[in-house]
Amino acid sequence: MSTLQIILYAYIGITFISFILISHSIISEWRKHRKFEWKWSYLLIGVFSAPLLVLFIIVYPLILLTDVYVAGGFKNYIIEKKEQKKKEAEREAYWKEYHRMEDLYKKGELQRWELPRSLDGISHFEFDYDRIGNCKWKDFFYIENEYNECLNAFFLTHGHVMLKHGIRVLYLPQLIKDLGNEEIIKYRFPDIGNTQITLPQIDSTFLIQQLSYPEDSKKLKHGLISFHGQGTNRGAKYAWGDYFPLDEGDDASIFDQINRIAKEHFGNNAGGLYSTVEKNNKGEKKSKDYADKHFSWEIDNLLEEIKERVDKLEQYGLSKTLLLKIIQGEPKLSRLIVTKDYRIILPDYDNMEIKMEPLNKAVYLLFLKHPDGIIFKYLPDYREELTKIYASMKPYGINERVLKSIEDVTNPCLNSINEKCARIRGSFVSQFDEELAKNYYIYGQRGEPKKISLPQEMIEWEE
Numbered sequence: 396m397s398t399l400q401i402i403l404y405a406y407i408g409i410t411f412i413s414f415i416l417i418s419h420s421i422i423s424e425w426r427k428h429r430k431f432e433w434k435w436s437y438l439l440i441g442v443f444s445a446p447l448l449v450l451f452i453i454v455y456p457l458i459l460l461t462d463v464y465v466a467g468g469f470k471n472y473i474i475e476k477k478e479q480k481k482k483e484a485e486r487e488a489y490w491k492e493y494h495r496m497e498d499l500y501k502k503g504e505l506q507r508w509e510l511p512r513s514l515d516g517i518s519h520f521e522f523d524y525d526r527i528g529n530c531k532w533k534d535f536f537y538i539e540n541e542y543n544e545c546l547n548a549f550f551l552t553h554g555h556v557m558l559k560h561g562i563r564v565l566y567l568p569q570l571i572k573d574l575g576n577e578e579i580i581k582y583r584f585p586d587i588g589n590t591q592i593t594l595p596q597i598d599s600t601f602l603i604q605q606l607s608y609p610e611d612s613k614k615l616k617h618g619l620i621s622f623h624g625q626g627t628n629r630g631a632k633y634a635w636g637d638y639f640p641l642d643e644g645d646d647a648s649i650f651d652q653i654n655r656i657a658k659e660h661f662g663n664n665a666g667g668l669y670s671t672v673e674k675n676n677k678g679e680k681k682s683k684d685y686a687d688k689h690f691s692w693e694i695d696n697l698l699e700e701i702k703e704r705v706d707k708l709e710q711y712g713l714s715k716t717l718l719l720k721i722i723q724g725e726p727k728l729s730r731l732i733v734t735k736d737y738r739i740i741l742p743d744y745d746n747m748e749i750k751m752e753p754l755n756k757a758v759y760l761l762f763l764k765h766p767d768g769i770i771f772k773y774l775p776d777y778r779e780e781l782t783k784i785y786a787s788m789k790p791y792g793i794n795e796r797v798l799k800s801i802e803d804v805t806n807p808c809l810n811s812i813n814e815k816c817a818r819i820r821g822s823f824v825s826q827f828d829e830e831l832a833k834n835y836y837i838y839g840q841r842g843e844p845k846k847i848s849l850p851q852e853m854i855e856w857e858e
Contacts, residue, residue, distance in 0.1 A: 497630040508608050513628040514635065516614070521607040521633040522622070530622035530634070535564040535656070537641070539599045539617035545643040546617055547599070552646070562657050564619060571597050584726045585744040585827040607633055617641055619656055726831055732855045733760065737788050744827065749835075751822050754800055757785040758815045759847075762837050766851050768844025771807045778805040816845070 466472035499505040507523075514521050537550055550556075556564040574580070581587060602620060603612045607628075618640040625634055639656040641649070729743030737756065739749040751759060761781050762769060769777060782801055786793055803811040816837045823832035839845035 493629060500630045507631055510629050510631060512608070513626055513633070516608065516611055518638055520611055520615070520620075520636045520638055521626075521628065522602070522636050523605045523607060524625055524632040524634045526605045527602075527622060527634040527636075529625070532621070532623040533560070533562045533661075535562070535619040535621050535639075535653075536602060537564060537566050537599050537617075538602045538615055538620045538638075540603050540612050540615055541600070541617075542598070543617045543643070546641060546649070549646060549649050556650075556653060558654065558657050560661070562661065564653055567597055567599050567601055582826075583828050585741070585747065585831065586727045586729060602636075605634075607631070614638075619653070621660060726828070728831065728834055728849070728853065730853045730855060731763075731835065731849060732857065733763065735857045747826060749822050749826065751819060753788055754785065754797070754804065755815050755818050755822070757781055757788060758804060758812070759819050759837070760784050762845070762847050763854060766846065768839060768846030770844050771812060774805040774807050774812060778802065781805060 463469050463472045466475050496505060496510060500507075500510060512521065537546070539546070550566040550569070554569050555566055558564070603615060606612055606615075615638055618638055621637045621639075622634050623637065625632060627633070637660065639660070641652055641656075644652070727743065729741040729747075732740045732742055734740060737760070739751070739756070739759070741747045741749065758781065761777060761784055764780075764784075765777075778801060781804070782793070782798070785797065785801065789797075800811070803809050804815055805812070820832070820836040820838075823835045826832075834849045835847065837845050837847055
């Protein structure tokens with residue numbers, strides 16, 4: 396929009412506002428004297444009707460002329476308008492057809508491969524999201540549509556290739572060996588007990604089988620694939636994969652290719668992509684809802700010692716998807732038992748004990764006793780109850796330091812409650828997968844009660 400057009404539209408707005416103000420004055424005068432003063436009517440005609448006449452005679456032609464001027468002449472203006480209408484018609488037709496095919500796909504009348512592509516199918520490919528899942532965006536996977544002796548020999552020798560900034564190239568046959576680690580399986584499936592699991596052989600053609608369009612398999616001869624997002628194509632969810640061909644050669648040349656691909660994909664300054672944003676609380680006034688305001692931030696930042704273990708057990712991008720596919724089942728929730736001596740036991744996870752520091756455990760037990768949750772701004776109302784829970788756990792008395800800690804944790808103006816909730820979360824996430832753990836730790840949205848979502852029938856208190 397040009398400057399002249401902005402001025403003209405402002406003029407229209409001012410004229411309309413003038414009409415409203417004059418009308419208001421007339422109504423006020425009538426209410427006051429129960430009669431009209433004709434001078435107000437004349438003023439109305441003069442201030443409103445006359446400018447309107449100017450608008451129709453002068454302003455709108457001026458707006459049209461400015462459009463013609465911007466287009467570079469009347470002929471170009473007409474062509475531009477026709478193109479605009481054509482694009483609008485094409486856009487309307489596209490979305491009409493898009494939703495028609497979406498409905499057919501959802502009804503099962505169209506197969507996935509019958510849908511038009513969302514990606515180009517040259518360097519960007521659609522994969523079955525349900526089989527791939529969310530992958531770490533800094534991971535590459537070696538992929539091939541037939542066995543390549545040279546490249547497989549390279550990866551068999553070097554395994555997963557680790558680059559700068561946490562970028563990795565993963566080799567699926569080695570990944571399966573990694574997943575065979577009993578500790579990793581039990582982290583994903585804590586209910587599996589001591590059952591022996593035999594993992595099948597999966598080679599680098601596995602990802603080829605997950606392509607949304609089977610004909611694409613011929614295009615991915617051998618190279619690296621990076622999953623860095625997801626999308627929806629007419630109702631079908633897909634994982635977005637970028638493909639980079641990899642040529643045969645000696646070890647040095649293959650390493651050079653991999654480094655070049657990583658630099659190309661992530662940019663010349665890869666380190667800048669992974670910088671962390673620190674929360675800035677300097678000078679921030681501690682409001683009454685401070686704890687609630689910062690709850691999501693704190694709960695999503697695991698303690699470093701917990702994060703290190705979780706990162707180790709998370710392993711590599713496809714581990715969860717592969718394990719679910721291999722074991723063919725969903726992990727189950729365990730009952731939670733609070734014993735007489737206040738131990739927290741998960742009997743269906745091989746009697747796993749969740750250990751916490753005393754005050755963290757007292758906070759956790761407080762929330763267990765309130766299944767509907769606790770709104771943080773009302774935490775002071777629970778101070779006495781929390782003190783009693785802690786005292787029952789420590790029957791030999793409570794010192795001043797503990798009382799001060801209890802006061803802090805029930806103060807919604809402080810961050811203490813968030814720190815306790817983060818540590819409680821860490822106690823569960825360090826033992827088993829986040830998807831299960833989120834049923835056991837304290838969580839909730841801002842302004843809403845924070846609570847433990849585990850169903851009440853699964854919680855037992857020993858008498």
